[in-house]
Amino acid sequence: MIDAIGYAAKHSFSRLKPLxxxxxxxxxxxxxxxILYCGVCHSDIHQVKNEWSNTVYPCVPGHEITxxxxxxxxxxxxxxxxxLVGVGCMIDSCRxxxxxxxxxxxxxxxxxxxxxxxxxxxxxxxxxxxGANMYGRDNTYGGYSDVIVVREEFVVRIxxxxxxxxxxxxxxxxxxxxxxMKHWGVKAGDKVGVIGLGGLGHMAVKLARALGAEVTAFTxxxxxxxxxxxxxxxxxxxxKDAKAQMEKMAATGGRFDFILSTVPEKHDLNPFMVLLKRDxxxxxxxxxxxxxxxxxxxVAFHRRSVAGSLIGSIAEQQEVLDFCAKHRIAxxxxxxxxxxxxxxxxxxxxxxxxxRYVIDxxxxxxxxxxx
Amino acid sequence: MIDAIGYAAKHSFSRLKPLxxxxxxxxxxxxxxxILYCGVCHSDIHQVKNEWSNTVYPCVPGHEITxxxxxxxxxxxxxxxxxLVGVGCMIDSCRxxxxxxxxxxxxxxxxxxxxxxxxxxxxxxxxxxxGANMYGRDNTYGGYSDVIVVREEFVVRIxxxxxxxxxxxxxxxxxxxxxxMKHWGVKAGDKVGVIGLGGLGHMAVKLARALGAEVTAFTxxxxxxxxxxxxxxxxxxxxKDAKAQMEKMAATGGRFDFILSTVPEKHDLNPFMVLLKRDxxxxxxxxxxxxxxxxxxxVAFHRRSVAGSLIGSIAEQQEVLDFCAKHRIAxxxxxxxxxxxxxxxxxxxxxxxxxRYVIDxxxxxxxxxxx
Numbered sequence: 011m012i013d014a015i016g017y018a019a020k021h022s023f024s025r026l027k028p029l030x031x032x033x034x035x036x037x038x039x040x041x042x043x044x045i046l047y048c049g050v051c052h053s054d055i056h057q058v059k060n061e062w063s064n065t066v067y068p069c070v071p072g073h074e075i076t077x078x079x080x081x082x083x084x085x086x087x088x089x090x091x092x093x094l095v096g097v098g099c100m101i102d103s104c105r106x107x108x109x110x111x112x113x114x115x116x117x118x119x120x121x122x123x124x125x126x127x128x129x130x131x132x133x134x135x136x137x138x139x140x141g142a143n144m145y146g147r148d149n150t151y152g153g154y155s156d157v158i159v160v161r162e163e164f165v166v167r168i169x170x171x172x173x174x175x176x177x178x179x180x181x182x183x184x185x186x187x188x189x190x191m192k193h194w195g196v197k198a199g200d201k202v203g204v205i206g207l208g209g210l211g212h213m214a215v216k217l218a219r220a221l222g223a224e225v226t227a228f229t230x231x232x233x234x235x236x237x238x239x240x241x242x243x244x245x246x247x248x249x250k251d252a253k254a255q256m257e258k259m260a261a262t263g264g265r266f267d268f269i270l271s272t273v274p275e276k277h278d279l280n281p282f283m284v285l286l287k288r289d290x291x292x293x294x295x296x297x298x299x300x301x302x303x304x305x306x307x308x309v310a311f312h313r314r315s316v317a318g319s320l321i322g323s324i325a326e327q328q329e330v331l332d333f334c335a336k337h338r339i340a341x342x343x344x345x346x347x348x349x350x351x352x353x354x355x356x357x358x359x360x361x362x363x364x365x366r367y368v369i370d371x372x373x374x375x376x377x378x379x380x381x
Numbered sequence: 382m383i384d385a386i387g388y389a390a391k392h393s394f395s396r397l398k399p400l401x402x403x404x405x406x407x408x409x410x411x412x413x414x415x416i417l418y419c420g421v422c423h424s425d426i427h428q429v430k431n432e433w434s435n436t437v438y439p440c441v442p443g444h445e446i447t448x449x450x451x452x453x454x455x456x457x458x459x460x461x462x463x464x465l466v467g468v469g470c471m472i473d474s475c476r477x478x479x480x481x482x483x484x485x486x487x488x489x490x491x492x493x494x495x496x497x498x499x500x501x502x503x504x505x506x507x508x509x510x511x512g513a514n515m516y517g518r519d520n521t522y523g524g525y526s527d528v529i530v531v532r533e534e535f536v537v538r539i540x541x542x543x544x545x546x547x548x549x550x551x552x553x554x555x556x557x558x559x560x561x562m563k564h565w566g567v568k569a570g571d572k573v574g575v576i577g578l579g580g581l582g583h584m585a586v587k588l589a590r591a592l593g594a595e596v597t598a599f600t601x602x603x604x605x606x607x608x609x610x611x612x613x614x615x616x617x618x619x620x621k622d623a624k625a626q627m628e629k630m631a632a633t634g635g636r637f638d639f640i641l642s643t644v645p646e647k648h649d650l651n652p653f654m655v656l657l658k659r660d661x662x663x664x665x666x667x668x669x670x671x672x673x674x675x676x677x678x679x680v681a682f683h684r685r686s687v688a689g690s691l692i693g694s695i696a697e698q699q700e701v702l703d704f705c706a707k708h709r710i711a712x713x714x715x716x717x718x719x720x721x722x723x724x725x726x727x728x729x730x731x732x733x734x735x736x737r738y739v740i741d742x743x744x745x746x747x748x749x750x751x752x
Contacts, residue, residue: 062678109659117659117683193684288480288488291686298678303671307433310669310689312488313564315662318681 011035012042015378016155017348018068022060025352028377029068031151036083036159043095043160048153049074049179049343050367051209052274052296055355057129062298066129072153073099073127074178074368076168080157088162094174096166096331097158098181099321100124104144105163115164116189116321120144128152154348156374166328169335176340179209179366180331182321183341187214187270188330189322190293191221196268198222203269204243205282207234208358210272210296212365213341215241217330218270220337226266228282237364241342249281265290272296279316283308291315341366347373382406383413386749387526388719389439393431396723399748400439402522407454407530414466414531419524420445420550420714421738422580423645423667426726428500433669437500443524444470444498445549445739447539451528459533465545467537467702468529469552470692471495475515476534486535487560487692491515499523525719527745537699540706547711550580550737551702553692554712558585558641559701560693561664562592567639569593574640575614576653578605579729581643581667583736584712586612588701589641591708597637599653602732612713620652636661643667650687654679662686712737718744 011032018029036042054071056062075097079089089095103110104120118124121142123132130150135143152158168177187210196202202223204214211227218225219242226245227238238246265287271279274296282292283304294301294316304316322330334340342365346354354367382403389400407413425442427433446468450460460466474481475491489495492513494503501521506514523529539548558581567573573594575585582598589596590613597616598609609617636658642650645667653663654675665672665687675687693701705711713736717725725738 114659119659123682288485288490294677294681298681300674300676303674304687305671306665306689307669309687310665310691311494313688313690315686315688316675316680317684317686318677319684320681 012157012159014151014155014157015374015381016070016151017351018070019058020068022058022065026058026154028381029070030381031068031070033151033157033159036081036086038084039086039161040083040159041079041086041089041095041162041165042081043075043077043097043158043165044080045075045077045153045156045158045371047076047175047178047371048072048369049182049209050351050354050358050369051179051182052358053182055359056274058355064129064134066149069129070151070154071128072155073097074182075127075153075158076174076178077158086162089165089167094168096168096177096181096327097127097153097160097164098166098185098327099127100324101127101130101150101160101164102145113325114323116323126150154351154369156371156378164324166324166331169332171338172331172335173340175345175368175370176343177331178368179213179341179343180334181327183209183213183366184217184330184334185322185327186210186295186319187272188217188333189326190270190295190319191218191268192326193319194268194291194293196221196223200224200267201226201265203228203266203282203285205269205271206273206296207231207238207365208272208274208361208363209341209366212241214270214272215243216339217333219243220333220339231361269293270295276300276302278302280305280308283314283316286312286314288312289314291317293317293319295319343368345370349373349376383528383530385522385526385528386745386752387441387522388722389441389522390429391439393429393436397429397525399752400441401752402439402441404522404528404530407452407457409455410457410532411454411530412450412457412460412466412533412536413452414446414448414468414529414536415451416446416448416524416527416529416742418447418546418549418742419443419740420553420580421722421725421729421740422550422553423729424553426730427645429726435500435505437520440500441522441525442499443526444468445553446498446524446529447545447549448529457533460536460538465539467539467548467552467698468498468524468531468535469537469556469698470498471695472498472501472521472531472535473516484696485694487694497521525722525740527742527749535695537695537702540703543702543706544711546716546739546741547714548702549739550584550712550714551705552698554580554584554737555588555701555705556693556698557581557666557690558643559588559704560697561641561666561690562589562639563697564690565639565662565664567592567594571595571638572597572636574599574637574653574656576640576642577644577667578602578609578736579643579645579732579734580712580737583612585641585643586614587710588704590614591704591710608735640664641666647671647673649673651676651679654685654687657683657685659683660685662688664688664690666690714739716741720744720747
C-alpha cells in the first residue's frame with residue numbers, strides 16, 4: 011500500500027486537516043501519479059459541507075489535478091513515467107453501458123454511475139438499483155493529496171505550452187463549460203451569455219470567445235466589470251440591470267443563441283430566459299440542486315429550453331486542454347500552499363477570488379514532516 | 382358591419398351570456414365564415430377567469446373552430462364559398478419577422494406577437510416595446526359565436542373523412558401536442574410519455590400512437606385507466622405510482638425518448654425527469670405559468686432538457702388535420718348546445734369530461750331569437 015498524505019474534512023463543519031491514508035498501488039492498466047497541482051472547485055466546498063447530503067467522511071476533495079506519472083501498472087501503455095498528465099472529475103466508469111460505449115462516461119448508466127475522483131462511487135451501493143457496488147470501494151480520495159492512482163483511460167495528457175498549474179482547473183471548470191458549448195453547437199458569430207463570473211464563468215467567457223462568439227457576461231459584482239472585459243467579454247451586464255437589458259434586447263431583437271449559468275446555487279433564471287432566441291437553450295452547469303421556478307410562459311412562447319449538463323467526457327477533457335493550448339488561453343489562477351486552503355474556501359464562497367485557487371502540492375511536504 | 386351573436390364573459394367571475402357584437406365584413410384577402418362547431422379548451426376558462434392577468438372584457442372565447450365559408454373578400458382565392466374550413470388559435474401575425482417568414486407564426490416576433498383568435502392582440506399595444514398596435518384593434522372575439530372573419534392565410538381546410546365537429550379540437554388540442562412531437566422528432570418505436578389525460582393529453586396519446594410510438598399515459602385519475610388503453614396507450618401509470626414506476630424503469634433501463642406534460646397547471650415534474658433517457662426532453666404545453674422547481678441534479682446528470690412549446694404553425698395545423706384524416710383518428714368529443722357551456726366549463730375544471738366538449742353553434746339561433 012502507498013502511504014498518502016492529504017487534507018481531509020472529518021465531518022460537515024470541520025476544517026480540512028492533514029490525514030495520512032492508504033492508496034492501493036497501481037494495478038493492471040493503472041497509473042501512479044505524483045500530484046503537482048490541484049484546483050479548488052466550488053464543488054469541493056459543497057461536498058465538504060455535505061450540501062448534497064451524500065458525503066462520506068473523511069472527505070479528501072480535489073478533482074482538478076495536474077501531476078506526473080511515477081509508475082505504470084502492468085499493460086498501461088498510454089503514458090510513460092515522467093509524463094505530465096491530468097485527472098479530472100472521474101477516475102473510472104462501468105465502461106459497458108451505452109453512454110460509456112459512446113464516449114460519454116460522465117453520463118455512465120452503470121449501477122454506480124461513474125467513479126468520482128473523490129466521494130465516489132457517485133451512486134452509493136445502497137442506492138444502486140441492483141444493489142451492486144461495482145467499484146468494490148465505499149469512498150475515493152481526491153486531489154488534495156500527494157499521490158493518486160487512476161486507470162489510464164481516465165488520465166489525460168497536459169499539452170506542451172500550457173502552464174501545469176493553470177492546466178489543473180481546465181479539467182473541471184474548463185470542460186464543464188466547454189462540453190455544453192460543443193453539444194449545443196456554439197459557433198463563430200453566435201451571441202453567448204455567461205451568468206456568473208467565478209471559476210467556471212471566467213473560463214466560459216474565455217472559451218466562448220475563443221470559439222468566435224460574441225460574449226456577454228452577467229455578474230452581480232460591479233467590481234468584476236473590468237475583469238470581464240479583460241477575459242474577452244464584448245459586453246458586461248450587472249444582473250441588477252437584467253430587466254433593462256431585457257428591454258433593450260427585446261427592442262433590438264438582439265437575443266442570445268446560448269446562455270450558460272455557472273452560478274453555483276439556485277438563482278432566478280426568468281430574466282435570462284426572455285433573452286434567448288427562439289429554439290435556444292439556457293444550460294445550467296453551476297447549480298446541482300432544485301432550480302427556482304421557471305415561468306413556462308416565457309419558455310413556451312419561443313420554444314426555449316432549460317437544460318443541465320454535467321462536466322464533460324474524457325475525450326472532451328483532452329479536447330479542451332488542447333484547445334486552450336492552441337488558443338493560448340488558461341484560467342486566471344492564484345497559487346496557494348495547502349495550509350491556506352480553508353481560508354481560500356471561505357473566499358471562494360464569498361466570490362472573492364480572481365478566479366481560481368490552485369494548490370501547489372509541494373507544500374504538503376511540510377505536513378508530512380510534521381506527522 | 383355584421384351583427385354577430387356570441388357568448389361572452391363581462392368580468393372575471395361572470396358566467397358566459399349571450400352578446401350581440403359587430404364584426405367587420407370580409408376585407409381584401411379575408412373570409413367570412415359561418416361557425417358550425419367550437420371546442421371548449423381549458424385556455425378558454427383561464428382567459429375568462431383572467432388567470433393570465435391579461436383579459437380584455439367582454440371576452441368571447443373559442444379557438445377550435447369548424448365552419449363554412451360564406452363570403453370571400455377581394456382577392457381571397459384559397460377557398461370558395463361553401464368550403465368546410467377550420468380556424469385555430471391565430472387569425473393573423475406580423476408576417477414579416479423571421480419566425481413568420483419561416484412559417485412559425487405562433488412564435489411571431491412582431492410588436493404585438495401573433496393575433497390571437499380571441500383576447501388578441503396577444504401582446505397589448507401598451508406592452509409592445511415599440512408601442513405599436515399593428516393590428517389596429519384592442520380585442521378580438523372568438524369562436525363561441527355564429528360568424529368570424531379571418532385572413533385566408535390563417536384558415537385551414539377540413540379534409541374529407543373527418544367529422545366536422547371532431548375536427549374542431551384538433552386545431553388547438555391536436556396541433557399543440559402534434560407540433561412538439563414533430564419538432565423533437567418523435568418516431569416509430571420511440572417510448573413516449575404523456576402526462577395528463579384531458580383534451581390535450583388524450584389527443585397526444587392518439588397522435589403519438591399513430592406516429593408509431595409506444596405510449597405510456599400518466600394520470601391521477603384511476604377511472605381513466607381503461608380509457609387510456611382504449612386511446613392507444615400501451616401502459617398506464619397512476620401518477621401516485623410514479624416513484625414505483627421510476628424504480629422499475631431505472632432497473633430495466635426502459636426510459637423515455639420524449640415526455641409531454643399536458644396538465645393545465647403547475648405540477649411536480651421531477652418524478653418524470655428521471656424517466657427521460659440521456660439527452661431527452663420533457664416538453665410542457667399545458668401550463669403557461671411558473672413551473673414547480675425542477676431539480677437540476679436530475680436534469681444535468683443525463684443532460685436532459687425541460688422545454689415549452691406553443692400551439693403550432695398554420696402549416697402544422699393543416700398537417701395534423703390531414704394526419705388525423707389519414708390515420709382515422711379524432712378527438713373523443715361530447716357535443717353540447719351553447720346554453721350548457723357554463724356547466725361544461727365547470728366539468729372541464731373538475732377533469733370530468735371524456736375528453737372534449739364541442740359546442741354545436743346552431744344552438745345560438747335560440748338566443749338570437751330571444752334577443
